[in-house]
Amino acid sequence: MTCQISSIVLYGKQPDQVEILPFTPGKLSIVTGDSRTGKTSIATITDYCLGSTNYPVKAGVVRDFVQAYAVQLVAGDRQLFTARPASATTTAAPRLCLIFQPAGSPPPAIDELDFTIPLDVARNMITEFCGIDRSVRIPTRGTVLNPSIRHALFFCFQGQNEIANPEQLFHSQGQEWRSSAIRDTLPYFLGAVDPAQAELTARLKTARQDLKAHAQELAEASRRTHAPGMARALVAEAIQVQLLPPQPEEPDLPTTLALLSEAIESAPQNLTDLPSEDPLALLEREREGLRTQYNRIRAQIGDLKALLSDSGDYLGAARDQHDRLASLGLFTIRPDDPEQAACPLCASPVTSAHDIATQIRDDLARLDDDVEFVSDDTARTRTLIEEAHEQQRDINAALVRNRQAQQELAAGMRQANALANQALRAASVQGRISLYLETAALAQTAPAVRDRTAALTQLIGELEDALGEDTQADRLASFLSRINQKITTKARALRLEHSEHPIRLDLVKLTVVADTPRGPVPLSDMGSGENWLGYHIATLLSLHEWCTEQNRPLPRFLILDQPSQVYFPSDYDGTAPELLGNDRNMLLRAYQVIADTVELLSPGFQVIVIEHADLDGEPFRSAVVRRWRGTGTGLVPNSWIDTAG
Known part of the structure; x- marks a missing residue:
């Protein structure tokens, strides 16, 4: 069984300052509120505590008044508390604190935290807790990688700049090397890789x-x-x-x-009688000779390859001609009269065909001799080419030695010339x-x-x-076909454009594509933020639905940061969070699809949404766990700020 999030924990600068933000596994949880209340930090804190290389928590109130962050992960009756200290700079703290607890245990006090586990060790421990098999070795273009929690998080986050991005479908996809890692590890998480x-x-x-x-x-x-x-x-x-x-x-x-x-x-x-010959000049003449010899051998190789190509063409044509003549050579020679041709069916003499049969047999014999000769010559030509390549390698080595000698001799002569x-x-x-x-x-x-x-x-x-x-490619194609059906179904429930056509996940380009009668339409060519948002949600939910149903080791949570942003104007200031009309209905429809997926997989899947909007309709209203609006509300308690002041 893999993991879900039971709580986010913040430790303030004072010993008694502990803030716990609980979440219910297997449920849709929404945190809504005004800007600058720390909502986005929920995702970045989770990322940080799960082994991020950098320090993703943005500068502001959260950084200023928190000395340590923690996340509690739960998997069945097991619980893992993973904490990481805040950093005074933009560089991430190199060590973490990991504590294994019974499910439901409260977070420990700040003085019980011991930040001694190196980052790479902590990642391995979290990876194993989530059920990811570290022994699996996945070949990539440049190396071999082992799947880890960091690879899994590509499919568990959708940041504010990602959730409606037409160019990037997955978390961190646009960063260096991440696209390749997504392509390489997704087949493992889907179950297509046989360990x-x-x-x-x-x-x-x-x-x-x-x-x-x-x-x-x-x-x-x-x-x-x-x-x-x-x-x-x-x-x-x-x-x-x-x-x-x-x-x-x-x-x-x-x-x-x-x-x-x-x-x-x-x-x-x-010394009175120095050698008249300049050793550098000797080396230069030697180098010119080697270069001339190299060019001559290169031309020889070109001629031999051309001859080999011509021989291959001739052999092909000769064999075709041989087959045609053999098919015509029906007339045979009578055993009692070598000069007489015979019918191949009744063996009766056929005088008129004798000359034709004889000519065919002569042509076949000549072709056999030619083919045998050219075949022998082809083998010899290949041998000559290989010998020429070997000579080239020897000359290259001699050129290297010559260059070394020239460099050393020139340096020595410069030093010697300084001595009278x-x-x-x-x-x-x-x-x-x-x-x-x-x-x-x-x-x-x-x-x-x-x-x-x-x-x-x-x-x-x-x-x-x-x-x-x-068979991995066949398994992956089969699994993607099933997942594509789920994406198409959810896209239709969201009433997205092009959803009347089959929708598929393109693992090569890392996007979704609608296969229309006019040809494929990738996500980047689809108009409107509503479509971009909808296809992101449909794809991520479908992947998690497949992994949950197949008991694959992908963490059972998905964090979405501000899905409603596509429905607000760019200058929206948060003073009127309620949406009206069709935009409200479309957003509620998106939340309904999310809630239906969570309910279908209950209690095996959890979605946490960070929102700016505040809707009074279901399922939004009943899923809200925090509403940070008005003065003094947010992820960091106002009392921490007042105490520090």
Whole structure:
């Protein structure tokens, strides 16, 4: 069983100041009142106490006179008290107080609160209390996530700027990364995600990422078998200052390290006959040669791919021609007379067809030979392409080493040029060689990279076989079809435009769409705030109705902030909260749909509405639990403000 809200608790700056705002689980509860009475803080306090990263409680009376906030969640006979201190800045407090209580227990006193639980631990505890399975791993585009209470709240809040927003259907949808999280986690909350299958899918995604990373690791280890560019540059410098003799060819790594060790042992001296060849110029010529070789191989690959494409086209055409000739080759050769064609049905001689049959057989034989030759050539072409790609990779590695050598050599020469005495220049080179050899010695002690390609490939194959056919998409489509029927029914009860057509939830674009004879009409293309409000209410109620009926772990509460705003003028000052005429009837109709859904799911679902309007009709009137109008009324008691003053 998942949770509902039994109360919001505020602790004032004085020890005896405690304000409790109770709510009845399984009921529609409305808090109505004037502006600046703290109504919206009901939603932001709930969000804050359920693990919000930021501090959503807005500046004003609530922030000024409250030192701690709390929410009491109830699930069956269990109750969770979650409290969080107010913050002196806009940064959220990093620790919470969580206390498990029997259902119906009053909130503890302020001196009993111990704010010691880190935010991430508190989120996990609240998640588990709400019945959300933290072991489920949902693959996403960039990583794997575990569903939590923070994901569930996307479907439990509708803020004042969200409840009639034509561009955003869910809470926080417009914020960074939230849209992706909504798409990824909603299938879990609806029940379309099989935990075992999700685990296998997550493992498969991880294994594929590991295989890709391991291939890069092996490639890097392979490149290390050549002398790094820095080592080559140091050898070139050592040769220039005559610490080493010229080398006939590029040494490998062990030889390079040995040469550098030899250079350290050489005695620096005044040099009179420096090498005439500039080592930087040698490296630049080498680089140009590598680039020319790379471009030549790239052109060769292009030619080979074009040849492969032409071969594929020819093979297709040849096989088609072979099939046509084979279907015409009905005439056979008589066993007793190889020169005579025979009817395929009665085997009687058919003299006139001999030339035709012979020609068909010759053409078929020729096509068979051509296809065999081209097929063999195609395999060889693919091999040549792969070999060319391997050469490209080797050249890329050589270019990297060349660039490293140029950079190191240029830096060394700048330093050496500052030294007038050649012996000092040689000593400077020896010092940098010594530093490099110390670093290289540490690298040599690192463990060798073990090739795990075969094991990872086998694991990927096993996971793919275990997954078989993924049925999650079919389950999700089936569930959404049922939910769409509920949305359509509620939209018609609200008498919304386009509700005479099928209405569906578009999980890709995160909106609702009316499928009309003229084509799909998304929410953003529907006119009037009344439609936007109505479809928001219909969608959220339908999702909660489905999750409650299917016993899914979505918290059983929905907080709506000011649904009536679409019926008031923009300059409404709150002096005449009563609506008249059709607007009043439409708003009462919306509340009737909400009340009917709550009654249908009773006691399994709760709706809390924060309102500016005040209607005398049902079901609004009987659902009001607080009416904050007039001086001195609001979420924060007036006595707290007077005491502070």
